[in-house]
Amino acid sequence: MNIEKAVLSVITTNKEKIDGGAPIFICDSKNEMDKIAANLEAILDGISHALSDDLYIIVKH
Template identity: 45%
Template sequence: MATIKAVAVVEGIKVDGGAPIFYAKDEAELQQLAFNLEKILDVNAHVLKPGTFILVDHKG
């Protein structure tokens, strides 16, 4: 079962839930933030919708 470890969004997008939420000032910063979190957390970053990435652990 996959687990959402974090969410990364552009500022101004409303998000809530139990995972840590990281904010970026624009789409370019969001891409870099998601890439860095993907490496640091050893997870996969997926675009949920424009301006929103979810970072998912598929290892279970």
């Protein structure tokens, strides 16, 4: 099977909410989270989607 979409990375400020597989980046503030997400988006060639205010994921489409 060909997997077309994949979560490449998770960026969050809320450590309790997350666990597991993808690379996780824990940030101290919303501002830092935006910056890291913007960089990762460009580096990984994926789109950063907001699942909630304190949780972003980078998805390759």
